[in-house]
Amino acid sequence: MTSPAAATPSAARKLFRDGLITPTAGWAPGYTQANLLTLPRADAYDFLLFAQRNPKSCPILDVLDAGEVTGPMLGEDGDIRTDVPLYRIYENGELVDEATDVTPWWREDLVSFLIGCSFTFEAALIEAGVPVRHIEQGSNVPMYKTSQRCRPAGGLSGPLVVSMRPVPAELVATAVRVTSRYPAVHGAPLHIGDAAALGIYDIDQPDFGDAVDIRRGEIPVFWGCGVTPQAAVMESRPALAIGHAPGHMVITDVRDSQYLVP
Amino acid sequence: MTSPAAATPSAARKLFRDGLITPTAGWAPGYTQANLLTLPRADAYDFLLFAQRNPKSCPILDVLDAGEVTGPMLGEDGDIRTDVPLYRIYENGELVDEATDVTPWWREDLVSFLIGCSFTFEAALIEAGVPVRHIEQGSNVPMYKTSQRCRPAGGLSGPLVVSMRPVPAELVATAVRVTSRYPAVHGAPLHIGDAAALGIYDIDQPDFGDAVDIRRGEIPVFWGCGVTPQAAVMESRPALAIGHAPGHMVITDVRDSQYLVP
Numbered sequence: 064m065t066s067p068a069a070a071t072p073s074a075a076r077k078l079f080r081d082g083l084i085t086p087t088a089g090w091a092p093g094y095t096q097a098n099l100l101t102l103p104r105a106d107a108y109d110f111l112l113f114a115q116r117n118p119k120s121c122p123i124l125d126v127l128d129a130g131e132v133t134g135p136m137l138g139e140d141g142d143i144r145t146d147v148p149l150y151r152i153y154e155n156g157e158l159v160d161e162a163t164d165v166t167p168w169w170r171e172d173l174v175s176f177l178i179g180c181s182f183t184f185e186a187a188l189i190e191a192g193v194p195v196r197h198i199e200q201g202s203n204v205p206m207y208k209t210s211q212r213c214r215p216a217g218g219l220s221g222p223l224v225v226s227m228r229p230v231p232a233e234l235v236a237t238a239v240r241v242t243s244r245y246p247a248v249h250g251a252p253l254h255i256g257d258a259a260a261l262g263i264y265d266i267d268q269p270d271f272g273d274a275v276d277i278r279r280g281e282i283p284v285f286w287g288c289g290v291t292p293q294a295a296v297m298e299s300r301p302a303l304a305i306g307h308a309p310g311h312m313v314i315t316d317v318r319d320s321q322y323l324v325p
Numbered sequence: 326m327t328s329p330a331a332a333t334p335s336a337a338r339k340l341f342r343d344g345l346i347t348p349t350a351g352w353a354p355g356y357t358q359a360n361l362l363t364l365p366r367a368d369a370y371d372f373l374l375f376a377q378r379n380p381k382s383c384p385i386l387d388v389l390d391a392g393e394v395t396g397p398m399l400g401e402d403g404d405i406r407t408d409v410p411l412y413r414i415y416e417n418g419e420l421v422d423e424a425t426d427v428t429p430w431w432r433e434d435l436v437s438f439l440i441g442c443s444f445t446f447e448a449a450l451i452e453a454g455v456p457v458r459h460i461e462q463g464s465n466v467p468m469y470k471t472s473q474r475c476r477p478a479g480g481l482s483g484p485l486v487v488s489m490r491p492v493p494a495e496l497v498a499t500a501v502r503v504t505s506r507y508p509a510v511h512g513a514p515l516h517i518g519d520a521a522a523l524g525i526y527d528i529d530q531p532d533f534g535d536a537v538d539i540r541r542g543e544i545p546v547f548w549g550c551g552v553t554p555q556a557a558v559m560e561s562r563p564a565l566a567i568g569h570a571p572g573h574m575v576i577t578d579v580r581d582s583q584y585l586v587p
Contacts, residue, residue, distance in 0.1 A: 104370075107370060108366075108369060108370040108373065111370065111373050111374060111377065112373060112388055115373065115377075115385055115388060116387075116388070123377055125378075126374055126377060126378070128478075128479065216390075217390065243586070246508070246586065324505070324508065324586065
């Protein structure tokens, strides 16, 4: 039996391919986990341009060409149709199924986007001594739809979605410094303090994820969030879209340190 | 009469729109100059994906949607069909014309890519005390086709093209440090010393631009080069492509400092 912390990315993907369903937090530590969004080729240009225009919300790590099921981040034995523990399938913007294997939905015109995830910088925050409350509380990060819109691309547009981590005032600068060194996984905060300026009026009522305690002396710090691209894509109602179930990410062969800039 | 160094970006673009033909080096200092590549929408996805996969060679700064002639980098009065001092027009990969105004070739399905240019980091190198030889010599930077291939995207592929600047050995680390802070304009060097490993056997015979003196104690330092995307696009022979003539860049409203990362 492989323990999550001892699993190689390849071994973890094999377990998921064989049917294991589990959130991936804590699996193959030190290796980058990614958000997945699979779309028909007809919708891919607008999405790629949307990502280019909103890089802090939608940092593309790699793209698998139409019909390809693996690529450099997943190794020769990878298969994007089976290697995520749990998928969500959307038709015309509506969730129609969850599955551990999307082979029955696969089409030769599907393009898969691997998108950076904040798991990467959270490890770096903890190492730098910045507490990460939702990890301490064993819950999901709180996420909020803001009153700001992303820059649109073709038919794609949607609200800016942010994640929030409360940071002690004396560590906010450290949190900025650490995360700005990971531009490929959301990078520096978009907004620090003053939730109302983002249209967030009740911080205890996140739109996605779980509320977390904000203690005396802590400032809410807001980062770009990987839910942003999904929210925009759902608004545009593509015929088919496949994503990962929340927290059930793509485990890649790439080390987190690869995304650290000097 | 506006002097190049005193011109605002908007004033410079107006002069070019009115027919002035001049290389743009030294114009509107402090403002970002960009490479231009305009392609039919049918070729745009492959190009955008090629750029995503080869970011050091092809750093996209912005994309004007199909048929749009201006965007946030050019201001409301901008017009990408007229605001570059000199254009090159390619049909099926062959240069067919040079012009100061490409309105006669314009089509509603044309998408324009603004691509980062090393002018931005050269100013920073000089400020950091690193000599830039081709500027000292008043010539164009030497560029070389290497024996390495870019990562392909769809039908697009081509050789990695690099620019070279000789740097005194004791300043090579400074040159790395300074340019790595500008990832949107080619970023850190791809290769330092050992030209033969790139398939460059005669450094005095660049494939594009001009040879420069390499003095005793200087190391050739190689950066990703904006000729790379053009070379790949030309190999794929799109029905129509419009670019800038070498050295005759798009002057944007964005300050160079905007591309400085912490």
